[in-house]
Each structure stands twice: as structure tokens, then as C-alpha cells.
Amino acid sequence: MPAGEVPDVFDGVSGQVPEELAQHLRTVALVDHHVHGSFTERIDRATFEFSINEGSNDPVPPWMTQFDSPLGFAIRRWCAPLLGLPPHADAETYWKRRDEFGPDELATTMLPAAGVSRWIVDTGFKGDRITSHRRLAELAGGQSFEIVRLERLAEDLIDGGTAPQDFPEAMRSALASAVADPAVVGTKTIVAYRTGFDIDWNRPSDAEVVTHARALAANPGPVRIDDPVLIAFGVHEAAAHGLPIQVHVGFGDRDLDLHRCDPLLLLPLLRTMPPVPVLLLHCYPFHRQSGYLAQAFDHVNFDVGLAINYLGARSTGLVAEALDTAPFAKQLYSSDAFGPPELHVLGSVLWRRAMGLVLGEWVRSGDWAQADAIRIVDMIAAANAERVYGL
């Protein structure tokens, strides 16, 4: 198999997926509504293994390899053929072959195989070795859009010398600029990493915001917004400007208190905020709770991105659970890939395969009509994102 050839996502299970549905899933163009850039520089194996472990902040210990994980196995299964290797090539062989590629060559080999036509890129995490959203689209094909991270926007203002008393107006002005920028289609909050969700979600007054901004500015060292008042301010201002708001939920690295990132703790916000689209990201292991919220609130949507990659072969079960209760207009596709372009393509491959297996079973049993299954694929693959972000 030559490098860059996309493996059939239904290899080994084709008998389980009705052919029309399978063919549709093989080819449907995705909106990856939450993704980051790919690496711009060559990385060593330790960095690669670290980059395929979401939770830890430490190097992978010597007595194990991160290849021996659900994600590592999925990379060997699905990405080895993209490099011209047989499926399941062992970790050594995979790494040796991968290391023959430069970063751009890797990107152009992997990224187009994702079949993504529009990338909505979170540029808020300062990855020095990560492509810009425009560069990602150049390498991958398709169009790119940008998500503004609220906490970083605020930190940049304060770092840039905005006086505390000017901060509320400066934030509004920055958000107005974002609204005016055709590349920007939404915002994101990482309140999960800063305070958890169990904070006072009332909209603060400008006077309160100034007081808290002053306290923040008085701290020595680089600005880091972990003040609930300033976080709530950012979210309410984004909503007031009519911008969709992505929220990191659940699964993430160990800096966060996972139990305080249960999306149900967002109820006080969801009940009272202006109904701009809210996008609950990742959600595992609280994806059923997110589906419930998407059912209960017109403006709430969710995905199980990131987790799909990290569950590897188990992602079929996750995709099934994500279909528990939410109306089909409320779920979106994302990879949440960051760094290795394996993650950008794998999210797509695993999602397509899982949808085929889950919906395929229902079509075969007569629970669903095949035409409906194809229609729902289109909604989750792209149409819901088009509506939510006004693409």
C-alpha cells in the first residue's frame, strides 16, 4: 500500500453496515468543529508518546509505552497504512517509518485523509510548534475558521497593558472585533481548567469586574485568569455579542477536577444566559449528561470529540451512548486533534466507522430506515455545525 492511501473505514466489518450507508459514511465531508493545529516541527518519540496521552503531565515512564493504549492501537491500525505500512505494524516499525517524514509531508499525507471540508480551529492554546488555522487548511485541504478563547483574550488584554478600569470595555471591544472578523465563528471557555463549573454564574456588573481585574493585575508574574467573576464575565459578554460558546467538558488533563466538570453543574448558567449556541466539548465520561442537557435546552449542543480518539476500538460504544437521548440536531462531529496529524485523521476514521456500526445495526434490524440513517449522518457530520456557527 503506498503512503497516503486511505484505508477503507469499514474494512473487516463491511457485512455489518448496509452498503448505501457505508458508502455515504466513507465520503461525507465533515466539519471538524473543534480542532487545533498540527505540529510544524519534527518531534522525537518521547514527545509523540506524550502527545497521545491526554491526562498526564509527565513523560511516559520507562516501563511502558503509550502505544500500548486504546489510542496507540488505533494509530497502529489506521495510520500505519497511511504511511505505507501494514495495519498493526509494531510500535518500533511505526515510529521508524514515521520518522522518515518531515512535518509537512506527514501533514499532507495524513490530514487530507480525514475528509474534512471545514476546520474550526481553537487557536487559544499557545502551541509554538502548532500550525495556524490557515496553514492547517492549506495542508489538509478545506476551509478554516477560528474560535477565540475567552480566557486568553482577557489575559492578552491585561498582559497588553489594559488598565483594570478599562478592562470591561476593552473585552467588549475585542469581542466586537471578533464578531466582525469573518474567520471567527465562535468562542471557547476553559473554565473547566480554571475553576470547575461550580461557580456563581450570575452576570457580574462592570464595577465587580473592575475590582476583580484590579486584584488580578496586582499579582506578580504572568496573568492567569482563574477568577470566577472574570470567567463568568467573559462568557456572558460572548453571549451578549451573539457568539456561540464552546465549553471544555469532562475528559482532559489532570489539572482539572474532573468531577467538577460534570456539565450538569452548568445548569445555573444554561437556565439564565441568552440562548446563543453552547457547545459542550468531549464530555466523557459525562456524555449522557450532556445528551440530556442537549435535550432539555434548545441552545445546548454537544460532541464526544477527543474521547473518540482516546477510546480507540471502544469508540463504537461511546458513539452509541452519545445517541441515547439528544435530538439529532444537537450533536456535532469533532476530533479535538492537537499536534500529531494522526489525531486529525483518526477522529474522522473512528467516527465514520462507529456511526456505520451503530446505525448500521439499527438499519439491519429495521429499527431505523436507511434513508434516515444517512440523513442523521449528514446532520452530525456537517449540517448542525453549519447552523450553529452560521457557516
Next chain:
Amino acid sequence: MPAGEVPDVFDGVSGQVPEELAQHLRTVALVDHHVHGSFTERIDRATFEFSINEGSNDPVPPWMTQFDSPLGFAIRRWCAPLLGLPPHADAETYWKRRDEFGPDELATTMLPAAGVSRWIVDTGFKGDRITSHRRLAELAGGQSFEIVRLERLAEDLIDGGTAPQDFPEAMRSALASAVADPAVVGTKTIVAYRTGFDIDWNRPSDAEVVTHARALAANPGPVRIDDPVLIAFGVHEAAAHGLPIQVHVGFGDRDLDLHRCDPLLLLPLLRTMPPVPVLLLHCYPFHRQSGYLAQAFDHVNFDVGLAINYLGARSTGLVAEALDTAPFAKQLYSSDAFGPPELHVLGSVLWRRAMGLVLGEWVRSGDWAQADAIRIVDMIAAANAERVYGL
């Protein structure tokens, strides 16, 4: 297919369910131990779509239809044939055909197809357009029983002019009347909607109750019991009268704080109350926690009603999880249908099908004996409810 003809619940999966088990599940008469009336009046499509969305309090927004949900798909799959349409008739066709039926005709077309011989009806939610429990049984066939909602009983007493100092005795007297009424087989608390489960569950003294009743009566406007003391009083009094107590758990509309309706928060009550049967209702997404409680406490039982309907084709996975740990004497069947008679029949169809698929797999693999599977079906279908409610 003429209207009213019941589709085979194992259509499309008959090869997966051993025949004797399948035949038993097709015909076993159910006790629907938690259900409401069906609509007495013609409804428009907006009302229908609103009625098949548990979580939201808003009309379905214009950019979607609630038919595009797991429940909507299940209605098109299983109820369309009851109206003489092919399975999966599209939403427009379904609605047009359904709209040709008057409410009684709809009810008599749908309800008997549920195969329910006894309906235990929660009459506490004031549905002006909902049948009484007796009328439901007339339309559906079978016998009806009544569940008294504790908070409404208390509110009716206070609304009816009971003085605060007389309230404890009036509540006891009303409960004694309920015990004496052969139609009444249990009570229900909706503490989930009023305070959540994380309250002080100690049994209050009459003096405390009077004080809190006085505070409540002093509020202007219609009485609404959301005082933990008054709620705990009602539950303890119902238990003291020997009445089974249904508890709304988990999945419900967005007025409740779902994370505060985790049944584990009931532990302080369960450990100390008189051991009358407690029935944890719905439970999703905390059904595993409910199964655990049913294993740990002799008097605790549970169901996954409501959620079965809302999960549609995914209900098979839910029914499987509900069989995780609880002794089989501790699980009951319910639909929790309210309004559209589709919900009364669908609960039954999906439960029968799911039980056939889950238990059928175990019979085929030799994990279970078929005779055992049939025996367990009988327990969950009816025998457990007969024991719990003394039918």
C-alpha cells in the same frame, strides 16, 4: 396493514431471540407500575412534538423537529403500523394520518397494543386534558390503580383551608383514607423537582411541621411545597402508613437539578425509614446506582421507565445495564407515558424487544437457561409489582 394491528416486536431480529422466549415476551401481560393518562382532546402538532420532549419547557424551535430524535424515530418505526402506515413513514405522513383520528379512537387503537393488564396511574400531575385512571383502563383494557402524589395531597389540604396546626393530623387522616381506598396502591414523591435529594431526611416532629406549614401558608399565591421539612414529613408519614413510595429519580425536565437527583443521595432516608417498598423511577443516567441500591436494601426497587421510550433503539443498551447487579426480584416495568398514547404502547414494545435481545443473547450463548429467562421476564413484567403493591 390495517390500523390497530400490532407489529411483531421481534421483527427484524427474530433470529436473535430463541423462539420460546420470544413468544413469551410477545404475549406476557404487563403491570405498567408507573403511568399517567392519555390525552382526552385533539392536539396540534406543536403540542405533540412538545409532548415527546421530556427535558425542555419551550416549544420545539423552528429549525428542528422532535421527530428527529431517538423517541421520534421509535414512534415512526413502531406506531406508524398501528395507524395503518408502513414502518418509518415520514413525520409529515405520520402526523397527517394521526390527525385523522379523534383522541378516543387513537387511544383505543394504540393503548390495547401495549398488552398491559394493570395500570398503576399517577394522578398527581394536573393534566386537564388527561384521562382519569379509570378512563385509561376503559380505553386500554385491563384494571387500573392509583398512586397518590404526596406533595399534591399536602398542597390540596393547605389550599383547601387546613390550618397549619391541623396539617399533620390532616395529612395522616388523608393517608389513612388512601390506605382504605382499594384503588390506591401507593404514593409518590417528586422531591426531585422540589428540593433535590440532598436534604435533611430525619423525620420531623409535628411541631416542626406546623412551623413550616405556617411559613408556607404565609406566602401569597398558590401553595407549592418545596420545603424539605414538609417533604420529609410526607414521605415518613406515607411509610408509617405502610404505603409503597415511588420516587422520581434522574431523567426529567430541566426544572430539576439532575445531579442532585442521584439516588445515592437518598441513602440517609433509605437507611433509617420503615422498610416499606421504595420504587426508584426512571433513574437514567443513574440507573446503575439504582440497581446498586436495590441490591443493598431489601425494600428498594427500581425501573428504567420513561428512559426506555426516550432512548428508542438505544433502549436495548439501557435494559442491559439495568440488569447489571440488582436481584431480579427488584426491577419493575413501567412506561411513564403521559399524553400521547404512542408512549403507552411504545414503552411496552421497546421493553419486550430489548428484553428479548438482551436475554436472548444470553440464552443463545448458554449464559442463561431459557426457562430462567422466561421466569425473570415474568418477575419484571408483573410478579414483582404484584408483590410490591399487594395487587
Next chain:
Amino acid sequence: MPAGEVPDVFDGVSGQVPEELAQHLRTVALVDHHVHGSFTERIDRATFEFSINEGSNDPVPPWMTQFDSPLGFAIRRWCAPLLGLPPHADAETYWKRRDEFGPDELATTMLPAAGVSRWIVDTGFKGDRITSHRRLAELAGGQSFEIVRLERLAEDLIDGGTAPQDFPEAMRSALASAVADPAVVGTKTIVAYRTGFDIDWNRPSDAEVVTHARALAANPGPVRIDDPVLIAFGVHEAAAHGLPIQVHVGFGDRDLDLHRCDPLLLLPLLRTMPPVPVLLLHCYPFHRQSGYLAQAFDHVNFDVGLAINYLGARSTGLVAEALDTAPFAKQLYSSDAFGPPELHVLGSVLWRRAMGLVLGEWVRSGDWAQADAIRIVDMIAAANAERVYGL
């Protein structure tokens, strides 16, 4: 079938498990890294039924039998053949036959069928009728090791007359002795049963410990350590001595507040303790949370023992979920059997079968290579335990 003959763990599903993987799973020798002794005396049926109900503290009520549970069905399916009965022999027949065996005969009939080569035995629960760890290995075959329960160690010191001011040093001395004992390979905390996980996990000073030991010693009656300071002290001291620490998580009897045994509540401890191996035990229904922690912290490992037995045929779903996100080096096998030797063998049979079904499906679909599946079986069956405990 003569008594003692081991049923094929893939009976009824052999077509679903590739033969090489199946053969490996049939024969691989396990390390049961968390287990207790088996009964030394004849028990009556009531005691047996009580012993196969984890959650309750009451006798099984007269209107049910604990045989009618997922675990009871699994015993009839898998242990009846070990007694020379057909699979699914009814409860009466099973009991009558079982009762013909003396306790040693039962043990030597059942225990070797587990295929366990090393038993790591928690001797902290005072079971008067339970074998010692050495006796268990004599009856079962294989080698035995010991786990020291921290709370009992502390209680024995205080009960034995250690003065409060000497307690910190006495605990250190006892732990040093444990380290020096080649049979002792780790410790265990049952903080779940004593306080829940939401305590202050900071390492206390000796002065604080003495103060709290003094308060404890002042209580009349037998010493029971339920003081968070003393519990945290024990855990930090065990870590300081380099000993692996088992932690009871989730599923257990109703004395514990299950929602306060969510392993995420251990984050403050896990983030700050010396990185000795932590073993999260059982974990159901929080096993996904445990897998997440095992992914996020190099020193965290977990199992789904106990729950595998209690879920019976549903254990396949549990084993699948346990494979969601954690690196494969972080999961271990255990039965957590206590009392009836059925539990020692059943844990093994159900785990082997579940692993075959879950991994077998992935091998058949091409998601995993068969050689990888066999390698991962070896890691979870034994190699991870060898590394963690230094066997």
C-alpha cells in the same frame, strides 16, 4: 461431568473468539491481586445466600432468593459443572449437591479451577471462618502474598496498648516490619468505609496524629479508626515506606456512601503523594473514572474485580468499559472473592470469557491484531501485577 471438571470458558461462544486467543485465555495463569480466604467451615444456605450479596447487611428476605441475581445465575451456570451437575442446575439442586461437600473438599474442587498462580490476599477483614493466605494457596495451588490493611494495623496497635504519643512511631515501625516481610507486598485502605474520599488528604504532622490518636483512645469500646487525620496518616506513611496502596473504590456494602467513593475525589491525594503504586479496586460504577485516573497518573492502576462476579453475564459489558481509556499497563485482574470458593473461580471464568468476547470481536473486525490481544491479556492477567508488587 465428574466433579471438579472445569467447563470450557468459551462454551457457547467459541465462534466469537479466534482460536489462538481463546486457547491463551483458557490457560493463562492469573495473579489474583486482591482476594480473601475461602470458608473453613460448613455454612448453611442462608449464610451462602448472604455471602453472595455484596450490598446488604440483612438476611435475604423470604420472598426472594439471592440465586435469582446475576451472580446467582452465574454460579448455577459455571459452578454447577464443577460439582458434577449440569449447567443451570436449579437452586435447590445446586444447594443440595454443594451441601454434600465439606469445606476443604469444596475448596479443592473449586479453587484450582480458577487457574491462579499467585494470590495476593487481603487479610484485614476479620473473617473467623476464612482461610489464611497460606492455607488458601495450599488448597488452591499457587503462591500467596499478603496485603496489610492500614486501618486494622493502626487499630491493632492502639488495641494492643500503644500510647497515643507513641502511635506515629509504632505505625512506622509496623510498616517497616511489613516491608521486611517477604510475604507482604502491599497495603490497603478502606477509607471508603470510614469517611469517604472527600477528606483533607494533606499529610498530618506527628503532633496532629498524636492529638487525634488521643481523642480516639479516649472513646470507650473497641477502637475503630474513622478519623480522617489518622487515615491520611496511614496512607502517607505507607507511601513513605514505598509500599503499594490498594484503595477500595465504589461498589461495596451499604455502610459506605457510594457517591463519596467516586475515585475522582482522590485527586488531592493522587496529585501530592509519593508515586508508589495506587491500586483502585472494584470501582463500579465509577470504573470509567478510574480508567481516566490510570491514564492521567503514572502511579495509578485499577481493576474491576468484585463487580465482574456481581454482574454475571453482564460482566462482558463491564470489561469492555474498563478498556475505554487507560493504558493497558494500568489494569489488573482480581476476583475480590471472600468466603464461598465459587467466587474465587467465577471471577476467573467470567474475566477470561469477557476478555475473549471483547478482544475477540476486535480481532475478528481487524481493529486489533491477535498477537496484540494475547500480549494485553498477559499484561492484565499477571505482568502488571508483577511490576506493581515487585513479585
